[in-house]
Amino acid sequence: MSAGTNRCADPGTLRRAYLRCRRTAAAHGRTYYLATRLLSAEQRPAVHALYAFARMVDDIVDLPGRTPSDPGPAAVLDSVEYALRTAWSPPGENPPIGTGRPASLPTGFDEIVLALTDTVARFAIDPRHFWLFLDSMRMDAADSPLFRNRYPSMTALYEYMRGSAAAIGLQLLPVLGTTGPRAAAEPAAAALGNAFQLTNFLRDIGEDLDRDRIYLPADELAAFGVDEQLLAHCHRTRHTDQRVRRALRHLIAINRDLYRGAHPGIELLSPRVRPGIRTAAAVYAAILDRIEENGYDVFARRAVVPNHRRLRLAAGAALLGERPPSTPH
Structure with a gap:
């Protein structure tokens, strides 16, 4: 897996990305946020990044208010997966066919995924766990064949x-x-x-x-x-x-x-x-x-x-x- 995206990010940008994830965890995941207070200073930001990504993807299928012209949840999930596979593929290797080219991405995607990509690279997390997660989220999306x-x-x-x-x-x-x-x-x-x-x-x-x-x-x-x-x-x-x-x-x-x-x-x-x-x-x-x-x-x-x-x-x-x-x- 490539972490090239983060090598291009300056420390201040990466720090702000993790701060956004921490705020998301504090606002929406009280139990998990309480538990992270007992973790090390190195582990806490990683847990916040994982939580913020999961929350962002969950909101794609749960939040109301989309207009008829907006892409449906399944299309946004495909865009998220394509963007991740692109960021995490080795240099010169294209994402697998079938993941769909990005059409629309959630608000805050760039910052959250910047922290997530750093976390995945730093702790050698298997990307397959994220593809499984996205497939389950497609099971929640009414416009997905997996629904x-x-x-x-x-x-x-x-x-x-x-x-x-x-x-x-x-x-x-x-x-x-x-x-x-x-x-x-x-x-x-x-x-x-x-x-x-x-x-x-x-x-x-x-x-x-x-x-x-x-x-x-x-x-x-x-x-x-x-x-x-x-x-x-x-x-x-x-x-x-x-x-x-x-x-x-x-x-x-x-x-x-x-x-x-x-x-x-x-x-x-x-x-x-x-x-x-x-x-x-x-x-x-x-x-x-x-x-x-x-x-x-x-x-x-x-x-x-x-x-x-x-x-x-x-x-x-x-x-x-x-x-x-x-x-x-």
Whole structure:
């Protein structure tokens, strides 16, 4: 992979690019930003760059307000991939056919990708994780052949999360560092990414329904008598039906298994980063506790972990590293 783009950037330009990424992480990723405070000065900017890129791409498919004359999300995603492949290809080598020539790029793309390219080169991150991520984002783009807004099974949902969540964990792993072969820590890194994502899906059911999306496996819901119509009724009335409560209890158990499976992998990371990752896992998994404490009332209120509890969990994660991040009440 070539980092030629960054060799042409002066230190001040690169510093401003990383600053933009840090501001994005602070504004939109409170849990991850809190965790990065426990990382080294070299690692923090890299994590901010990875987060800012993921956020920018996610916004391509999520933000409203495009005019009919604007290119659709799939075309913008193709432009992003083409630009990355062009920047990261060895000198004289063209991007693979089929990635699409740039037609439109998001606001702030140049700065964010400048920091991202520096991060990818500095930490030798495999670019394939970004292509997988972009493919999952195409699954969210209504104008893409890969689009889907319903998932019939957990297997289908994991296929989506392989790029949208597991790939993020694998992007982060080289930045965090490991005590042994990186490959040994990759399954746990992917599992933790999946755990975070499934927590988002359980918390944001109502918001996803507003966008005509259901990121929960239909067969798992059907086992408890829950279908799309019942979810829509609960969202409309802001009341969680007992069948939905039972289904959520079941899916939360699956989610906690993901956290537990990922937890031993934290010990494979470099000692310096373990407190930060424990913090992220503990604070994010606490959202599941809040859903339970709210009586599974995910349609009337958003499950939020209060700041005082975030700080307590962060301290506990730093001091009690052997404790799993979340246990059933």
